[in-house]
């Protein structure tokens with residue numbers, strides 16, 4: 441593999457600010473030396489080597505990176521974070537990590553004991569690689585996404601688009617996509633199942649016979665598809681979120697979404713964090729957040745099933761408020777086994 445970085449020099453000879461920031465990022469992450477070549481695109485000189493490469497690859501942004509694998513056309517990156525995650529952070533010739541069935545839960549328990557959330561995220565991504573998915577709900581679990589970005593390791597992330605999210609949540613998901621320059625898979629429910637439900641029961645049946653059926657189609661079935669071939673996933677679940685999550689472990693198997701020939705591992709790096717700790721991370725690092733949080737929405741789900749809470753109310757009281765508190769789960773998170781509780 442050959443990686444070429446093209447950076448711009450301004451007409452007055454000074455460095456382009458964005459290019460300098462990108463170089464600084466790669467140097468801080470310790471991968472700058474992995475670039476095979478750095479080529480200059482001189483502003484105002486269309487014949488400079490970098491300008492020629494820009495024309496050849498039809499790129500009108502600087503900096504950019506050309507990654508040549510030998511097979512197929514070169515890949516072009518215009519984001520330092522993206523080229524770092526997808527190319528430079530992966531050791532050349534590194535063997536793929538073991539799959540989930542090889543995981544020794546006792547050894548993992550020893551390793552995870554005492555780790556901080558970002559260390560748990562790092563361990564998980566090192567162990568399971570880019571096939572490990574992060575479930576991003578468009579709420580404060582964006583902190584988990586930020587930690588994954590900070591590790592610099594490749595990962596996948598998805599949002600379950602139920603079709604009933606707030607407009608603010610859709611805008612926020614797109615804001616996060618642009619902020620980190622990452623791909624977020626926005627997954628839709630099965631159209632035929634959804635149409636059958638709505639035809640039979642209308643658009644608000646959950647107020648009459650409970651949320652399980654609607655959540656089953658709009659969330660659980662979609663998640664089943666999303667996790668079908670994955671070894672592991674990470675969630676932003678915390679113990680302080682609800683009575684149903686009081687025992688959430690850091691590490692568990694996920695029998696609900698495991699297959700007959702595969703054990704799915706579920707990691708909850710924020711399990712022991714409080715809401716305040718999550719928000720301290722968000723504020724300290726300038727992480728974008730859903731504006732609904734500033735309008736009293738402590739826990740954010742679908743628009744018809746979420747309402748603001750008052751100070752002093754438990755955040756989960758704003759979700760499915762017409763139902764018993766012990767039933768306020770959408771079916772995505774059921775108890776697993778082989779748990780790990782971190783000692784304080």
Ligand code: SF4
Nearest residue numbers: 651654655658742745
């Ligand atoms: S939260 Fe409400 S609207 Fe969303 S999938 Fe569940 S029942 Fe349906």
